[in-house]
Amino acid sequence: MNARAFITLVQELTVIKVKFKQTIKNNRANITILIILIFLIVAFFLARNFFWSDTPDTVVIQHNDSIKEYPLSEDNDIAIMDILNNYHNLVIIKDGKVWMEKADCPDKLCMKQGKISKEGQSIVCLPHKIIVSLRKKGHSPEMDAVAK
């Protein structure tokens, strides 16, 4: 490589550098907000893993205002009825996994949520106001307070 080609290369690089700096300067607001958002997302993931990362032992089923707890270690079929004893949902606990086997809600989204097995995960049936959650007993006090 001769000296001339080298100088041209340096000049071109300088131009690219200036253009790059200008792009950043013109988009400072956009870049700042994107960095903040990415930081926020990472922070929320870390916080979640901090609060919920144990092996769950309890299945909490909240239906309207009633809250019931079941051990995750015991296989169980739980029918959820309304106050008139009409049967609406069937929750199954088996081999440390929980899922909604049957439901007569219009959207059936609860059945499509599949099996859950990690602490903090939930199955939600919005139309019937049911939420099935996995948690570890005595893990977080504010959640125990909610469960009482």
Add this chain to the structure above:
Amino acid sequence: MKSKKLSFLGLFLTAALILSYIETLIPFFYGIPGLKLGLANAMVMLLLYIYGVKDCILVNIIRILIVGFFFGNAFSIIYSLVGALFSVIIMVILKKTDKFDLAVVSICGGMAHNTGQILIASVFFGTPYLLYYLPVLLLSGFICGGVIGIISKGLVTRLKVLLTNG
């Protein structure tokens, strides 16, 4: 001029309804409350950037009510309205500052939409359990909002010329 605008608003509404319907057919992260692609948000962006805040909010409310009556229930309507409210407020504020790219505004809108929905669902159930899904919802809002934003940006620059001239 007035009737032309009205017919275009109707066209946007129809497009938004079709997109909302398509979204109910796509098996995308089933069931986590609030997790959606936000396809209809592309129409919201177009309305916001071409016609302004008022028309955008009006068309969006009509869309949510129609979708709610056809494919949902009273709660899913409230749920959608809260999400839409969160995202529209954030997007209008960011657009007003005139400092941010349309795609960035869309990203913030997507994230605000999902946050609003998870919050209203948490209030509805009265538990913090659903916050487990907040990080995933923020991430999906970021990605989907970005993709929708880039598409909308292309559409806005082309349509604006078409719709405001003549």
